[in-house]
Amino acid sequence: MTFWLFKSEPDTWSWDDQVAKGAIGEEWHGVRNYQARNNMRAMRIGDRGFFYHSNVGKEIVGVVEVCRESQPDSTTDDPRWDCVYIRAVIGLKQPVTLETCKVQPGLEKMVLINNSRLSVQPVSAGEWQIICELGGIAP
């Protein structure tokens, strides 16, 4: 299993919106960046990811699961872009802020900190563990 992190501006699509979609999940459309797209193409059903609120909150708020592998993005005719579907699994008991990640030992190499503009990014198993602990949930 590989771990990921999905960024979303809560004003556009929030964790609550994601939770409201339930087990059906939602198409993670709108990504127009090759690196982010390639990350989605590497995802397999059952992979887990963090759900991060950018701009507003700047914190990891929940865990999602990939429930459909990458396929053409319904919001464009451009064949270059495709995306996965994700569904909410569980909310963090305690959101983990960007600020916390920056000072937390073991998270120095997080993509979130070093390449803040990448909207879909990989998370290492070690990082996953640490953030779940900070968030008060089982890994």
Place this chain on the structure above:
DNA sequence: GCCAACGTTGGC
């Protein structure tokens, strides 16, 4: 609201 960092586009 500003601006730095970064990615993409398109002319040459």
Place this chain on the structure above:
DNA sequence: GCCAACGTTGGC
């Protein structure tokens, strides 16, 4: 294939 111009992201 280079690079300047431009647009976007996202932290501050």
